[in-house]
Amino acid sequence: MQKYRTDTYEGMIAETVTVPGHDGSVINAYFARPLGSGPFPGVVLIHHAPGWDEWYRETTRKFAHHGYLAISPNIYQQFGHGVPEDIAAKVRAAGGVPDDDVVGDVKESLGYLKSLPQSNGKAGIFGTCSGGRQVFLVACRTKGFDAAVDCWGGRVVMSQQELTPKYPVAPIDYTKDLSCPLLGLFGEEDQFPSPQQVAQHEQELKKYGKTYEFHMYPKAGHGFFYYDRSGYRQEQAMDGWNKVWAFFEKYLGTSDKR
Amino acid sequence: MCTGIVENTRVSGAGKGPNGWVPLNQASVSYDHPDHAQAERVVIIDLISEKAGLESRIAVELTPQSARDLVRAILASLSRGEGDELEERNGSVY
Numbered sequence: 462m463q464k465y466r467t468d469t470y471e472g473m474i475a476e477t478v479t480v481p482g483h484d485g486s487v488i489n490a491y492f493a494r495p496l497g498s499g500p501f502p503g504v505v506l507i508h509h510a511p512g513w514d515e516w517y518r519e520t521t522r523k524f525a526h527h528g529y530l531a532i533s534p535n536i537y538q539q540f541g542h543g544v545p546e547d548i549a550a551k552v553r554a555a556g557g558v559p560d561d562d563v564v565g566d567v568k569e570s571l572g573y574l575k576s577l578p579q580s581n582g583k584a585g586i587f588g589t590c591s592g593g594r595q596v597f598l599v600a601c602r603t604k605g606f607d608a609a610v611d612c613w614g615g616r617v618v619m620s621q622q623e624l625t626p627k628y629p630v631a632p633i634d635y636t637k638d639l640s641c642p643l644l645g646l647f648g649e650e651d652q653f654p655s656p657q658q659v660a661q662h663e664q665e666l667k668k669y670g671k672t673y674e675f676h677m678y679p680k681a682g683h684g685f686f687y688y689d690r691s692g693y694r695q696e697q698a699m700d701g702w703n704k705v706w707a708f709f710e711k712y713l714g715t716s717d718k719r
Numbered sequence: 720m721c722t723g724i725v726e727n728t729r730v731s732g733a734g735k736g737p738n739g740w741v742p743l744n745q746a747s748v749s750y751d752h753p754d755h756a757q758a759e760r761v762v763i764i765d766l767i768s769e770k771a772g773l774e775s776r777i778a779v780e781l782t783p784q785s786a787r788d789l790v791r792a793i794l795a796s797l798s799r800g801e802g803d804e805l806e807e808r809n810g811s812v813y
Contacts, residue, residue, distance in 0.1 A: 550773065554747035
């Protein structure tokens with residue numbers, strides 16, 4: 462990974478766009494891309510349970526800053542519009558957004574990225590919290606992604622009692638279908654997922670001979686990238702981001718000049 | 720929705736939110752990661768008025784211990800106010 466240089470030209474455009482969603486719907490997405498003709502790799506970002514919020518817009522721009530065509534679809538759009546945390550409350554009360562709908566939304570965003578003339582034909586997927594779980598789910602249930610990053614996704618391992626019509630299958634049960642290399646970042650003080658659940662997931666990945674890297678950070682709990690929350694852990698977060706950039710550079714290529 | 724733990728119940732009463740007093744119809748109680756509280760996990764209580772909409776939601780994030788303390792305080796006040804009547808209806812207040 463190249464280091465940032467003060468004489469590097471840099472520019473990006475970031476805006477809300479509309480893209481296809483699941484079942485023929487049209488949803489909003491936040492799209493950020495470096496200026497120029499590329500070619501650039503793409504990344505779909507799946508937002509976390511607190512909603513399609515400012516952190517995800519910032520993170521989408523962060524990926525563009527590092528040389529990616531980055532898109533974050535609003536996977537909560539079927540619940541209406543409003544302040545992100547109010548929409549998140551509505552989703553919470555409703556028992557979440559159906560897995561099938563998320564898979565559909567993300568698949569369409571992948572198609573959007575790959576249709577762009579600046580695309581290098583490669584695409585990754587990134588998500589945190591519930592979005593981390595959905596990253597794994599999507600990477601198992603679709604083809605076309607070249608790398609996936611699951612940050613502390615809970616409920617990859619689910620008991621029979623946790624399954625609902627919205628979540629009919631535990632993501633871990635799709636492991637044999639994982640279609641691309643996987644990076645997982647976790648905190649050892651987290652209970653959703655717990656270190657035991659992460660170990661269980663790792664065993665399943667080994668069982669099917671999947672390409673993966675899991676990193677379990679000491680003195681970190683859930684959401685240790687979130688600088689705006691009490692769980693932020695600076696040292697672990699910076700190391701984690703470096704692992705994300707290295708992983709995507711390895712599997713997607715990049716024009717990153719940072 | 721990291722945990723998927725949510726309990727919904729109908730409620731009847733009124734609450735004061737960002738837009739003043741509103742009638743309340745629903746309570747959504749979750750155990751999850753907080754947006755604001757300084758804790759790893761919290762009990763999130765959303766008190767909702769179907770009439771006033773989500774923007775009038777009354778929300779709290781309580782640490783697990785303070786949520787237990789609140790439950791005890793609510794039950795204790797009910798017990799003192801309604802006494803035997805409550806016990807007869809519910810079997811036991813605790």
